[in-house]
Amino acid sequence: xxxxxxxxxxxxxxxxxxxxxxxxxxxxxxxxxxxxxxxxxxxxxxxxxxxxxxxxxxxxxxxxxxxxxxxxxxxxxxxxxxxxxxxxxxxxxxxxxxxxxxxxxxxxxxxxxxxxxxxxxxxxxxxxxxxxxxxxxxxxxxxxxxxxxxxxxxxxxxxxxxxxxxxxxxxxxxxxxxxxxxxxxxxxxxxxxxxxxxxxxxxxxxxxxxxxxxxxxxxxxxxxxxxxxxxxxxxxxxxxxxxxxxxxxxxxxxxxxxxxxxxxxxxxxxxxxxxxxxxxxxxxxxxxxxxxxxxxxxxxxxxxxxxxxxxxxxxxxxxxxxxxxxxxxxxx
Amino acid sequence: xxxxxxxxxxxxxxxxxxxxxxxxxxxxxxxxxxxxxxxxxxxxxxxxxxxxxxxxxxxxxxxxxxxxxxxxxxxxxxxxxxxxxxxxxxxxxxxxxxxxxxxxxxxxxxxxxxxxxxxxxxxxxxxxxxxxxxxxxxxxxxxxxxxxxxxxxxxxxxxxxxxxxxxxxxxxxxxxxxxxxxxxxxxxxxxxxxxxxxxxxxxxxxxxxxxxxxxxxxxxxxxxxxxxxxxxxxxxxxxxxxxxxxxxxxxxxxxxxxxxxxxxxxxxxxxxxxxxxxxxxxxxxxxxxxxxxxxxxxxxxxxx
Numbered sequence: 001x002x003x004x005x006x007x008x009x010x011x012x013x014x015x016x017x018x019x020x021x022x023x024x025x026x027x028x029x030x031x032x033x034x035x036x037x038x039x040x041x042x043x044x045x046x047x048x049x050x051x052x053x054x055x056x057x058x059x060x061x062x063x064x065x066x067x068x069x070x071x072x073x074x075x076x077x078x079x080x081x082x083x084x085x086x087x088x089x090x091x092x093x094x095x096x097x098x099x100x101x102x103x104x105x106x107x108x109x110x111x112x113x114x115x116x117x118x119x120x121x122x123x124x125x126x127x128x129x130x131x132x133x134x135x136x137x138x139x140x141x142x143x144x145x146x147x148x149x150x151x152x153x154x155x156x157x158x159x160x161x162x163x164x165x166x167x168x169x170x171x172x173x174x175x176x177x178x179x180x181x182x183x184x185x186x187x188x189x190x191x192x193x194x195x196x197x198x199x200x201x202x203x204x205x206x207x208x209x210x211x212x213x214x215x216x217x218x219x220x221x222x223x224x225x226x227x228x229x230x231x232x233x234x235x236x237x238x239x240x241x242x243x244x245x246x247x248x249x250x251x252x253x254x255x256x257x258x259x260x261x262x263x264x265x266x267x268x269x270x271x272x273x274x275x276x277x278x279x280x281x282x283x284x285x286x287x288x289x290x291x292x293x294x295x296x297x298x299x300x301x302x303x304x305x306x307x308x309x310x311x312x313x314x315x316x317x318x319x320x321x322x323x324x325x326x327x328x329x330x331x332x
Numbered sequence: 333x334x335x336x337x338x339x340x341x342x343x344x345x346x347x348x349x350x351x352x353x354x355x356x357x358x359x360x361x362x363x364x365x366x367x368x369x370x371x372x373x374x375x376x377x378x379x380x381x382x383x384x385x386x387x388x389x390x391x392x393x394x395x396x397x398x399x400x401x402x403x404x405x406x407x408x409x410x411x412x413x414x415x416x417x418x419x420x421x422x423x424x425x426x427x428x429x430x431x432x433x434x435x436x437x438x439x440x441x442x443x444x445x446x447x448x449x450x451x452x453x454x455x456x457x458x459x460x461x462x463x464x465x466x467x468x469x470x471x472x473x474x475x476x477x478x479x480x481x482x483x484x485x486x487x488x489x490x491x492x493x494x495x496x497x498x499x500x501x502x503x504x505x506x507x508x509x510x511x512x513x514x515x516x517x518x519x520x521x522x523x524x525x526x527x528x529x530x531x532x533x534x535x536x537x538x539x540x541x542x543x544x545x546x547x548x549x550x551x552x553x554x555x556x557x558x559x560x561x562x563x564x565x566x567x568x569x570x571x572x573x574x575x576x577x578x579x580x581x582x583x584x585x586x587x588x589x590x591x592x593x594x595x596x597x598x599x600x601x602x603x604x605x606x607x608x609x610x611x612x613x614x615x616x617x618x619x620x621x622x623x624x625x626x627x628x629x630x631x632x633x634x635x636x
Contacts (some may be wrong), residue, residue, distance in 0.1 A: 151345065153567055158577065159608055162596050212407045261473050265578050268475045269593050281475060288582065290477040296483055305476040312471040320467075 122198020129203025150231025447522025
C-alpha cells in the first residue's frame, strides 16, 4: 500500500472519529451544507425575501432616486398604457389596467410567501400537538384521533377552507374592526385564509410526529424521567419534542410550498386573496383571463408563473436537502 | 371480514358527513334567493322559502333531505330551477370522472417509470436528470402549466382545442395539466420505495442465486417498491379532485367541480350538500379499494 493511500485512510479514520462527537443536529447541518442545490436554493430564497421586504422601502423612501425608475412603480398605479409588452419603462410589461407587472409580482410574491409561512406555522402547531398527544397517550385516544386524521385525509379539504371563510368572515371582520382597527378589518379575509390553509394542512405532520412519539415514549430515558416523577407535559417538552424537531423542521419546509400552491388554487377559483391584494396565483389567473386567440399577452402569465414555479422549486430543494440531512431513514 | 366492516362503517360516516355539510351550509350567511335578478317581494320570497322548506328548523329540513336521500334523490337545485341535483350529477360526473381517471393514469404512467429508472441508475446522470425533471413537474401546478399549454399548443400551434369538452382531442391538454404535478410526486415516491427495496436482503438473495437483473428489478423489487405509490393513491384521489376544480375552470369543462364552486358562491344549498356528499362517498370507496389492492400486492399486510 502506498504512502498516499495510508494517509488517506488515516484521514478518513480521523474524520469518522470526529464525526462521532457531533450531535445528530450538527451532523445534519454538515450534511445539509454539502448539498449544493439546497444551498443555492436557500441563497435564492434569501434574495427573494430580501427583495420583497426591501422593495416597498426603496420604492417610497428617498432611496428611490438610486434605483431605475422601472423598479419603483406602485402595484396599484394605473398608467394609460395597458397591455404593453416588456419595454425599457416597464421591464415586464403592464396588465389590463396598465399596472406594472414587475411591481405586481413583488407585491404578489410577498403575500404568497407570508401565506406559506403563516399557514405552515398554523399547521405546525396543530399537527405537532395532535400527533404528540395521540402518540403519547396511545390506546383508545390514539385510535380515535388517528381515525379522524384518516377521514379528513380523504375529504376534499378545499371545502373546509371555503366553508370556514364563508362562515365566519363577516363576524371576524366585525370583531377585528371593533377590537383593533378598521384597517385590520380589511385584512380579515387574508388572515382567515392563513388560518384556514394551516388548519387543513396539518394531517401529514400529525402522522409523522405521532409515529416518532410512539417509538420514543417506550425508550429508557423516558421511563427514567417518569420514574423520577416528571409529568406528561414535562416529558413531552423536555424529552420527546427535542428528539422530533429535526423531522418537524423538514416537514414544515415541505408544507410551505404546498400551502403557497393551495392559496394560488383558491385565488384562481376566486376563493382566496381578493383585489386590491394580490398573490402570485391571483396574478396568474388575471393573466389567464386575458387569453384570447387574437392577441397573446404572454408576459402577464409567463412571468408570475415563472416566479411561482421558481419559488416552489427552491423551497422543495431546500426541503429535500433538509430531509436528506435529518431523516434517519434516508441515511445510507 | 375487515373490509366488510369497513364497508358497513361507510354508512354512518356518510350520514355524519351529510349532516355536517348540511349544518355548515345553513350556517353560512345569506340565502339562495338573495341575488335574484328581480328582487322578490316579501310574499314571493316567503313562498319560495316555504317551497324549499327553508323556513323550517334545521333538523326538520335534514330529515326531509334524508328521506329523499334514501330514495337516491339529492333534491332540487335552488339556483338552476327545473333541474335537480341528480340531473347535474348525471350530466357532469361522467365528464369529471373521465378527466380524473385519465389524469390518474397519466400520472402513474409517467411517474412510475420515471421513479423506477432514477432509482435503478442512482447516483449517475440518468438519476440526476430524471430526479430534476420529477421535481420540475412537482413545481408546475395546474394553474401555471394550463395557461402556458393553451397559449402554446392551442393558440399558437393550433393542435388542440382551446377549451370545452367533447372530442378525444379535448381531453389531452386538461389531462396533462392535471396529471403532470402528480406524476412528479409519484416519481419521487417510486424512487424512494425502490431505493429502500433495492437495499433489502431478499434482493441480494435473488441476485446471488443468479437471476438476471431485469427479473430481480421487475419481479422482486418492483412489487414492494411500488407500495408507497399505492398508499399515496388514496390521498392522490383527493388531491386530483382539488386540482380538477382548477383545471375544469381553466378549460371551461362542464364537470361537477365548477358546479360545486359556483354553488358555494350562490348559496345553492342542496347542490353544495349533494356534491360534497358525492365526493366524500366517492373518495371513501376509492380509498377502500386502495387498501384492498394493498393487501393483494403485499400479502404480509394483514388488517385485523
